[in-house]
Amino acid sequence: LLDKLKTTPALGRLVIDLDKVITGQEAYSISLKDGDELFIPEKKSSVTVIGEVQLPVSQLFEQELDYWDYIERSGGLTDKADDERIYIIKANGGVQMPGSSSWFASNDSQLAPGDTVVVPLDxxxxxxxxxxxxxxxxxxxxxxxxxxxxxx
The missing domain is CATH 1.20.5 (Single alpha-helices involved in coiled-coils or other helix-helix interfaces)
Structure with a gap:
C-alpha cells in the first residue's frame, strides 16, 4: 500500500485570484508544473443550495438576496440541519463561513453568481x-x- 501511495501523483486544486495573477503581483506568482491545467468554469447566473434543506435546488441569482434568503427559498432547513455550520463555496472554489466575519469586514454572506450554499447535517x-x-x-x-x- 505504501509503495502505491508513493507512486500515485498528488491531485488537487489551487484557488487563485486570476486578476492578481494576470497583473503580475509578486505574491500571486504561480509556478506551473508539467501536466498542470487551468480550468475556468463557465459563468453561471444561479446560486445552488444543497444539503439539509427541504428542496436542494439552483435558483437564479438576485443581487439583493443573502444566503439565508436562498435557504428560505429552498423550503427552509430540515430537522437534521446544522444551522451553525452553514458555509458557502464561492464560484472561484474558495470557502466562506457566513457567521465568522468581524464587525469591520465586508459582508461575507453576500453571494455572487455561481456560489453554492451548503447546509450540513447536524x-x-x-x-x-x-x-x-x-x-x-x-x-x-x-x-x-x-x-x-x-x-x-
Whole structure:
C-alpha cells in the first residue's frame, strides 16, 4: 500500500485570484508544473443550495438576496440541519463561513453568481437518535430476559 501511495501523483486544486495573477503581483506568482491545467468554469447566473434543506435546488441569482434568503427559498432547513455550520463555496472554489466575519469586514454572506450554499447535517442530532435506539434495545433485552426468568 505504501509503495502505491508513493507512486500515485498528488491531485488537487489551487484557488487563485486570476486578476492578481494576470497583473503580475509578486505574491500571486504561480509556478506551473508539467501536466498542470487551468480550468475556468463557465459563468453561471444561479446560486445552488444543497444539503439539509427541504428542496436542494439552483435558483437564479438576485443581487439583493443573502444566503439565508436562498435557504428560505429552498423550503427552509430540515430537522437534521446544522444551522451553525452553514458555509458557502464561492464560484472561484474558495470557502466562506457566513457567521465568522468581524464587525469591520465586508459582508461575507453576500453571494455572487455561481456560489453554492451548503447546509450540513447536524451529527449531534444523529448521535442522539442512535443513543435512544440503543437504549430502547437494551431495555427491551432486559425486559425479555426478566420475562424469560419469570416464566421458569
Amino acid at each position: 451529527a449531534d442530532k444523529i448521535d442522539q437518535v442512535v443513543l435512544w435506539r440503543d437504549m430502547s434495545q437494551i431495555f427491551y433485552q432486559i425486559a425479555l430476559g426478566a420475562a424469560a426468568v419469570g416464566s421458569l
